[in-house]
């Protein structure tokens with residue numbers, strides 16, 4: 001049962017597919033709303049993954065951004081009854097439920113029915129830990145605070161997390177973000193009543209925070225990532241599930257570009273930056289003279305003057321395939337956790353331009369901890385616009401293959417890529433954790 005949002009459904013589908021590939025006998029029922037079923041119509045799922053639906057009891061995905069608190073309220077209160085009715089209708093008994101951590105009511109359903117629940121956290125383990133240790137922030141006087149006065153102060157007492165500026169904490173700790181904070185804290189605190197905690201991260205990417213968290217729970221924590229669709233990259237692999245033989249135009253375009261020369265730009269699937277800032281970004285990237293592939297969801301008027309001869313603008317692309325293409329040398333990203341994992345897997349350095357929520361913390365991890373990216377903006381989000389001139393200069397240096405800082409960053413990105421490969425390789429940490437998890441749930445082992 002994924003949370004109804006692209007950044008949550010994608011990793012849940014990847015997990016379902018991996019489970020199915022590992023154990024073809026396991027039947028997986030993936031539960032989405034009718035509306036999400038229609039969005040997923042082009043996905044090809046292995047035959048043992050059944051797409052089950054509940055009615056559209058929540059506001060449409062197409063308008064949810066207009067009233068986000070209302071959307072969250074509906075997700076918290078309207079989905080449980082139809083989910084239970086669906087459980088009653090399923091043909092075979094359920095061994096375990098895997099549910100997004102934000103759908104915390106599923107834990108109550110599982111406990112009432114004596115079905116173990118695995119809570120799937122689709123953000124970084126660090127962000128989980130920050131929420132889990134919220135009381136420490138309050139105790140040390142770091143909540144509530146004014147970011148403009150104290151944003152540069154570093155928090156160094158959250159177990160396993162390197163010293164972090166308050167500016168780099170998830171945005172829900174401040175301003176209007178606080179509307180969401182208490183819901184998130186409740187969901188994270190409910191995890192202690194589940195039977196497993198699953199991460200889409202990999203142990204190698206966040207070892208100290210995962211080790212520290214393990215001491216807080218009396219049940220298994222399994223990191224299974226990077227939970228990105230790497231198993232679909234090789235069209236000849238028996239794990240590939242796409243039957244689309246046609247090479248999309250953007251991949252053909254990438255084929256004709258030089259190695260590491262293209263900047264891939266994508267700002268996520270949901271919330272976007274202000275239109276004034278977007279205008280600066282577009283002009284800055286075009287003026288930089290660097291070749292680019294840009295995913296734009298038709299933001300109004302953005303490319304009405306065209307994008308010059310250097311770039312290609314598409315409404316959607318197969319992101320992991322793009323990031324793994326040898327011509328792509330950089331990724332301008334909003335730092336959604338899936339995009340971050342995909343770039344880490346592909347070994348592509350990032351220009352970090354976080355917008356909201358966990359993206360600020362992910363940006364810190366990319367730039368300071370992994371050292372595989374640069375920040376587009378240093379200060380408080382929303383303060384001043386980054387100008388087109390600043391952006392053009394930044395993009396030029398970031399894509400400059402001769403620049404020694406860039407050379408070093410590319411080497412680091414390769415190391416991170418190797419760590420991801422190690423995690424998913426046979427008997428690697430994530431591969432073994434998935435085996436342990438499947439063994440546990442097939443033996444009905446709850447704790």
Ligand SMILES: O=c1ccn([C@@H]2O[C@H](COP(=O)(O)OP(=O)(O)O[C@H]3O[C@H](CO)[C@@H](O)[C@H](O)[C@H]3O)[C@@H](O)[C@H]2O)c(=O)[nH]1
Nearest residue numbers: 006007010122123268269295316317319336337338339357
């Ligand atoms: O053209 C595109 C653009 C995006 N994607 C995919 O869409 C997903 C986007 O996920 P993510 O990068 O995590 O961004 P959001 O959709 O914005 O993710 C939401 O969910 C994430 C996981 O909880 C959070 O980290 C983010 O802050 C939150 O905005 C990724 O798998 C991308 O590969 C494509 O396949 N093609």
